[in-house]
Amino acid sequence: MVKGVSRRVVVVQPDAHGLFEQAIFLVRDYTVPRGDVVREACRIANGYVAGRSARYKRRFAFWQIACAFAAGCMLASAAWSVIWLLA
Known part of the structure; x- marks a missing residue:
């Protein structure tokens, strides 16, 4: 809140209905x-609008996520197998 200062x-x-209704800028230099x-x-x-819309694009394809999940499962299984053999 600005008090006592003009x-x-x-x-x-914006012309089109998008992410925001209005943007308010406070100008410092007269x-x-x-x-x-x-x-x-x-x-x-x-x-700002262009940057926000580009940010919501898909970053990873489905096959990349599936491969990462499978690799994690195999790594966890290998770790448990090693722990079980050493015990």
Whole structure:
């Protein structure tokens, strides 16, 4: 909460309904032209949306997960076999 200080605020609302309804930026430097501030705020908001959508892509294929599971099972079985033989 800002108390006793006047702040310059830029509110960006996307055209399409996406991840967010609006983005609010508090501007620190008053000497920057208004058009530059709005352009930079839109660039940051669009970059955030692009970065978030790319992050949710599948990282591993099903066969990779299945092979890792099988390798883990075989490793655990081998470890128990060695422990059982030494006991």
